Amino acid sequence: MYISRSRPSKARAPGDRTVTEAEIETKVIDIVAEQMGVDRAEISRTTSFTNDLNADSLDTVELVMEFEDEFDTSIPDENAEKIQTVGEAIEFIKANLNKS
DSSP states (O other): OOOOOOSOOOSSTTTTOOOHHHHHHHHHHHHHHHHHHHHHOOOOOOOOOTTOOOHHHHHHHHHHHHHHHHHHHOOHHHTTTTTOOOOOOOOOOHHHTTTT
């Protein structure tokens, strides 16, 4: 079951200020911890969604949707399928965050 949650702010600040990689990493880890029900301390860039967090296909779709919402970006299916770790999610978001 997908439960929508509101967050106090989006990663992209008004005025389109540049979001740092550290800010992206923090937000991604927060989303993963909340969505997967694990402690932030258990998550690193090398954490695999499927192997380490036992994410199923629904979990991964929900994570992608949360990333898209939080970072106001779009992650095409062909790219989402290639994102296997927290670090890969961070790198994709960093590379695509400011693209229009």
